[in-house]
Amino acid sequence: MRAFFSFYTDALRIATQSIFAHKLRAFLTLIGIIIGVASVVTVGASISGLNTYVVDKVAKVLGSNHFMMARIAASGHLSDEEFERMNRRNKRINWDDYVWVRDHCASCAEVGAQVQGQVDLKQEGVEFPGALVFGSSANMVDIEDKTIAEGRFISPDEVQRSAFVVVLGSDIKEKFFPNGDALGKLLKVRGLPLRVVGVEEKRGSFFGDSFDRHIYIPVTTHLQIFGRNGLQIHGKGRNRETFQATIEEARVAMRNKHRLNGNEEDDFGVVNVEELNNQIDQFTGSIAAVVVPITLITLIVGGIVVMNIMLVSVTERTFEVGLRKAVGATRRQILLQFLIESGILCALGGVLGLLLSWGVTTLITTLASITMTITIGYILLALIVSTAIGMIAGIYPAFKAARLDPILALTHAT
Numbered sequence: 001m002r003a004f005f006s007f008y009t010d011a012l013r014i015a016t017q018s019i020f021a022h023k024l025r026a027f028l029t030l031i032g033i034i035i036g037v038a039s040v041v042t043v044g045a046s047i048s049g050l051n052t053y054v055v056d057k058v059a060k061v062l063g064s065n066h067f068m069m070a071r072i073a074a075s076g077h078l079s080d081e082e083f084e085r086m087n088r089r090n091k092r093i094n095w096d097d098y099v100w101v102r103d104h105c106a107s108c109a110e111v112g113a114q115v116q117g118q119v120d121l122k123q124e125g126v127e128f129p130g131a132l133v134f135g136s137s138a139n140m141v142d143i144e145d146k147t148i149a150e151g152r153f154i155s156p157d158e159v160q161r162s163a164f165v166v167v168l169g170s171d172i173k174e175k176f177f178p179n180g181d182a183l184g185k186l187l188k189v190r191g192l193p194l195r196v197v198g199v200e201e202k203r204g205s206f207f208g209d210s211f212d213r214h215i216y217i218p219v220t221t222h223l224q225i226f227g228r229n230g231l232q233i234h235g236k237g238r239n240r241e242t243f244q245a246t247i248e249e250a251r252v253a254m255r256n257k258h259r260l261n262g263n264e265e266d267d268f269g270v271v272n273v274e275e276l277n278n279q280i281d282q283f284t285g286s287i288a289a290v291v292v293p294i295t296l297i298t299l300i301v302g303g304i305v306v307m308n309i310m311l312v313s314v315t316e317r318t319f320e321v322g323l324r325k326a327v328g329a330t331r332r333q334i335l336l337q338f339l340i341e342s343g344i345l346c347a348l349g350g351v352l353g354l355l356l357s358w359g360v361t362t363l364i365t366t367l368a369s370i371t372m373t374i375t376i377g378y379i380l381l382a383l384i385v386s387t388a389i390g391m392i393a394g395i396y397p398a399f400k401a402a403r404l405d406p407i408l409a410l411t412h413a414t
Contacts (some may be wrong), residue, residue, distance in 0.1 A: 016339060018313065019348070029309045030349035032302025033389075035203055037353025037382040038360065039295040044288070044378030045361045049371045051284040064152045065109075065237035066218045067272035069093065069101070069254060071230070093231045097224075097257055101233055101333045104253040107246045109281025110236040112137040113219050119224040121172070123188050128175050133189065135222020151198035154218050158197075162220040166194040171212035172204040189217070194333045247272055273282045296385060302349065303389035308341050310394050331403070339394045340361055375410045 019026045059186050070085045095113070102111040115135040121128040140146070141153035158165050158276070166187055173182050176305035186193040195215060205209035217225075235250050251270055258267055317354075361372040 012340065012344070016198055016344065019345060025309065026348075030302070030345065030352065031306055032305045032345050033299060033349030033386050034302075034353040036295070036299035036302050036355060037350045037386050038356040040292060040382045040385075041354060041357035041374060041378050042360050042372075043379075044297050045290055045357065045372040045374045047288050048373040048375050048378075049290070050287075052371055052373055064247075065240055065243045065252065067235050067237075067243075067270060069233040069235075070269050070378050071270050071272075086174040086269065090269065091258060092229075093233060093268060094228070095231065097254065098231065098233050100257040101235070101250055101253050104256070105235060105250045107238065107242060107245070107249050108235045109238045110139045110143050110234075112139045112234045112251070114140055114232050114234055115222050115226070115230050116232075117218055117222065117230075119189060121176070121187070121189065121289045123176060126176055128172055129171060129212070130213070133222065133226070134214060135219035135226070136216050137219050140216075140234060143234050147201040148198045150181070151196070154216060159218040161220055162224055164192060164221060164309055165193045165197045165217065167216040168196055168198060169200050169212040169214040169265060171210060172215055173199045187215075189215070190332040192225065206379050209341055210285065218334055245274070267381065289412070292381075299382075299389050302386075303346070303393040306342055306390055307393035308348060310338060311396070313338075314339070339391055342394025343387055343390045346393070347383065347387045349390075350386035353382065353386070354379060361387075 006175065029154050040311075066217070071090045072083070098111070098113040100106075105111055111134075114137065117135070119131055119133050119134045121131050134140075136154060138154050138159050146153065151167070151325065151381065153167055154165060157163075166183060166189070168176075172187075176182070176187060178183055182196045182199055185196050187196055188194070193311040200212075200214070200216075211401075219231075235246065237246040247270065250317075252264065254268055260267065348366070358374065361374055
């Protein structure tokens, strides 16, 4: 056992000495490995960052433990045939449906109603085209986890009496009231003056679509102004553990309201945040499955360079190999000696590649404000693959060194 550890200690020492004896050559050899590892980890950080970005944005838009019912709704892409089938089968969601689900979903923490429209705002020569007008129940602020920066959200009393009040998104507030407090001021929507009671905190954009060009009015007021179309029912679960059961209870309540039998399909759509998050994970996982193997090709190229330099090393160290074999070193020990050296060489390249990827991701995150997350999975993948490639690349040179005849090696060296 002592001889075993002594051999590997000596092998590590000799390998390290050989690498540092030719620093420039070792560094040039490792450029391929360094770039390969940095590419794998940086691409992985980009994919993880994209996943985090999308999930965070979905959470900001929909809130946590949130589901939605609508006439046509799906968490994934619908084919033309599926859309046409839903369009023929599904019923319009109405106010009675909302009240029924609200009263019959005991496990729901909140059940709200919302309807959406679009309008071009114009007031005192200032225009804002394509503003999104949401008619909301008072509890949508809790269902979607909204943050109100100024004032408050719509109150239940204002929903009940169809009050002419409005909560502004930050872009619209800046457009119409750039130099002062918007609270208490009037904003005209389709010629009707609505009193500003709140301003939503700035939310940013999602793939080019701004969340700050929204305004919120009581859902009952919206139905009067824009007509009764496109009502959505929104629900919130009490916690993540019971969320799926809550959705099922709400779905059963809606089926009962629509008098659907057990074998009949739902005539409404349901979307929940968890399904969207799972689809996001699948989407980014598909990207990783395609992109990561491509970046690993650079590691293979780096391995070929390592193999070439190890062959040169064997040629240069013929006398050393012959001498070691002459004093009793076995073929196995010579083989392991060169395998350890190539493995250490690539592992060193992996560490330098990790440092490079950390610098690149930090720079991009700082300059572009894009979140890039280096995960332990990609770190292990890069290090394990780079070390394995080093060992594989060293097999032929090590095997060649192990087969050297000690007498011929000593004679060749002299």
